Amino acid sequence: MAHKVQPAIISCGFCEHASKRSDVNMAELVNEAVEDCIKKANIDWKDIDAVINGNMPAFEGANMPELWMGDHMAAKNKPMLRVTTGGTTGGSVTIAGYYSVASGLYDMVLAIGFEQQSCGDTTVGLASVGLGEFTIFSDLGYTIERMRSNMGGGAAIGIASYQAMNYMRRSRATEEDLARVVVQNRRNAAKNWWTHLKMPSITIEDVLDTPYISYPLRFGMVCPASDGACAMLITTEEKAKQIADIPVYINGVASYSNESAILGIDCAGAGQVDPCEQLGAMKSAEVAYGQAGISFPNKEIDYAEVYSPFPNQELMWVERVGLFEENKAPEAYQNGVTALNGELPVNCSGGVNSTNAIGASAMERPAEAALQIMGKAGNQVPKTVHTALGHGWGGSINLITHVVMSDEPQRKWR
Amino acid sequence: MPLPAYIKKDYKRTRTLHGNWYLMNYKYKFNLSRTKVFLKGLKEGHILGLKCRSCNTVSFPPRLICGRCLVMPDQWVRLPETGTIATGSASYDTNDKNRERPLPVIAVRQDGADTVWLHNMPKDIDFHSIYIGMPVKAVWAKERTGSWFDIDHYDAIEDPAIELNKKEQEK
Numbered sequence: 001m002a003h004k005v006q007p008a009i010i011s012c013g014f015c016e017h018a019s020k021r022s023d024v025n026m027a028e029l030v031n032e033a034v035e036d037c038i039k040k041a042n043i044d045w046k047d048i049d050a051v052i053n054g055n056m057p058a059f060e061g062a063n064m065p066e067l068w069m070g071d072h073m074a075a076k077n078k079p080m081l082r083v084t085t086g087g088t089t090g091g092s093v094t095i096a097g098y099y100s101v102a103s104g105l106y107d108m109v110l111a112i113g114f115e116q117q118s119c120g121d122t123t124v125g126l127a128s129v130g131l132g133e134f135t136i137f138s139d140l141g142y143t144i145e146r147m148r149s150n151m152g153g154g155a156a157i158g159i160a161s162y163q164a165m166n167y168m169r170r171s172r173a174t175e176e177d178l179a180r181v182v183v184q185n186r187r188n189a190a191k192n193w194w195t196h197l198k199m200p201s202i203t204i205e206d207v208l209d210t211p212y213i214s215y216p217l218r219f220g221m222v223c224p225a226s227d228g229a230c231a232m233l234i235t236t237e238e239k240a241k242q243i244a245d246i247p248v249y250i251n252g253v254a255s256y257s258n259e260s261a262i263l264g265i266d267c268a269g270a271g272q273v274d275p276c277e278q279l280g281a282m283k284s285a286e287v288a289y290g291q292a293g294i295s296f297p298n299k300e301i302d303y304a305e306v307y308s309p310f311p312n313q314e315l316m317w318v319e320r321v322g323l324f325e326e327n328k329a330p331e332a333y334q335n336g337v338t339a340l341n342g343e344l345p346v347n348c349s350g351g352v353n354s355t356n357a358i359g360a361s362a363m364e365r366p367a368e369a370a371l372q373i374m375g376k377a378g379n380q381v382p383k384t385v386h387t388a389l390g391h392g393w394g395g396s397i398n399l400i401t402h403v404v405m406s407d408e409p410q411r412k413w414r
Numbered sequence: 415m416p417l418p419a420y421i422k423k424d425y426k427r428t429r430t431l432h433g434n435w436y437l438m439n440y441k442y443k444f445n446l447s448r449t450k451v452f453l454k455g456l457k458e459g460h461i462l463g464l465k466c467r468s469c470n471t472v473s474f475p476p477r478l479i480c481g482r483c484l485v486m487p488d489q490w491v492r493l494p495e496t497g498t499i500a501t502g503s504a505s506y507d508t509n510d511k512n513r514e515r516p517l518p519v520i521a522v523r524q525d526g527a528d529t530v531w532l533h534n535m536p537k538d539i540d541f542h543s544i545y546i547g548m549p550v551k552a553v554w555a556k557e558r559t560g561s562w563f564d565i566d567h568y569d570a571i572e573d574p575a576i577e578l579n580k581k582e583q584e585k
């Protein structure tokens with residue numbers, strides 16, 4: 001797949017994330033990230049040809065936010081597309097931006113992901129996802145109370161605890177291994193300016209000291225709920241060379257859907273018997289690497305940002321996307337391979353485990369990976385990063401997005 | 415303590431108003447042809463799986479369509495009462511004061527079936543003792559009404575491969 005136009009990221013903007021950004025409303029929050037992005041690219045907002053935005057619908061009690069914040073998104077008189085795919089919203093918005101530029105339709109696209117969770121009730125948003133599933137449960141005579149307790153309180157943690165159980169069984173990872181991932185993430189987050197949970201002196205014991213929230217996951221291992229936004233400018237190769245010192249070329253994108261773990265189709269049970277198998281992640285990684293001409297991801301990728309609200313997922317994803325051999329990730333974390341100065345740094349931004357503004361999270365992954373290539377990240381790795389990966393997970397716990405980027409355009413021989 | 419950088423000087427410029435919305439009314443339409451036979455079977459004390467004639471995949475609970483072959487499975491098969499645990503967790507119910515003993519939640523793969531589905535084990539079982547691959551047996555409810563919970567819970571049965579499983583776990 002050779003494109004006619006080679007898309008490139010020239011700038012990424014963030015606003016500061018916190019559990020309650022009570023000093024701004026949603027439109028102003030988005031505007032902070034947009035302004036940061038446009039200012040860093042040193043362009044005028046009139047140069048932007050189209051705007052793509054997305055967040056988790058109804059999490060803030062506002063369903064069509066573009067009616068409110070069009071001007072704040074620099075979208076006046078411009079084509080506007082809204083993409084919402086739950087947790088992968090940011091990743092899907094990035095991919096939509098890539099498509100818009102790669103197709104030759106637009107030269108400069110602004111992609112925005114945001115979430116101000118403190119404004120609304122997350123349960124209302126989740127109800128729109130969950131109600132269909134609740135109802136089909138009762139079709140089998142499954143009561144709502146029973147369902148709620150059996151889904152581990154519902155939403156993502158219910159699934160993550162099952163994934164953790166199976167991952168720990170497969171790889172013999174211990175709770176200490178999980179806590180180690182949390183410690184690495186939160187210490188990294190302390191060095192990054194926009195993150196939410198900054199804990200520079202957290203230890204493994206601190207994490208293991210907290211109570212179980214859903215066995216085997218503890219309270220200290222779980223991601224926070226943040227307010228925040230992320231913006232990204234995607235443009236053509238020619239324009240990128242004029243504007244940016246180091247343009248980051250998007251060389252491969254893929255989005256696949258797993259079967260919803262545990263629930264399955266029609267709530268008739270999962271065909272994917274092992275929740276940590278993750279065929280969708282493996283498939284999307286394979287396709288995205290194929291587009292980017294990467295044959296040995298564990299050697300060719302210099303930096304990875306994976307979507308891991310829960311620490312067991314970070315271990316699971318880095319294996320499933322081919323960065324480590326199966327069941328070898330806990331050992332790599334123990335040996336510091338994934339640390340800031342390691343051979344293959346992972347989630348040096350602090351990851352989703354430290355900051356989770358849902359609609360923005362999956363965009364912050366490719367954005368941070370791009371910044372690492374540009375050398376402008378908040379917590380910059382000391383080595384030179386040539387090729388990086390941004391991964392996303394979400395939807396009804398099924399969708400996977402993959403963005404592979406590099407400081408070189410897609411290989412011409414393809 | 416210094417204020418976080420994001421707190422602006424004009425901190426008080428935003429105003430918060432509360433909105434309430436207790437309005438929820440939906441219509442979901444389901445095809446009952448799969449559950450009718452299945453639930454009737456449970457009422458009579460049979461565990462039924464639905465088999466796809468094309469690929470021999472047995473789904474329990476039944477699926478309306480086989481995604482692998484895009485055909486409607488229509489062959490009902492009797493399954494034994496035994497199964498194995500595919501994955502599990504523990505549920506801490508907020509309404510329950512007794513947080514010491516959370517409810518063990520398990521996904522059971524019924525013997526002879528290819529899909530898994532959620533059920534519970536009795537509360538007096540320590541959830542730490544649950545392991546993947548553990549054999550379990552369905553325990554019927556005293557009064558069967560034709561619902562999923564005609565199977566009251568699953569109970570652990572003797573594991574002939576217990577030594578092997580323990581070794582697996584410790585490795």
Ligand SMILES: [Zn+2]
Nearest residue numbers: 466469480483
């Ligand atoms: Zn079939």
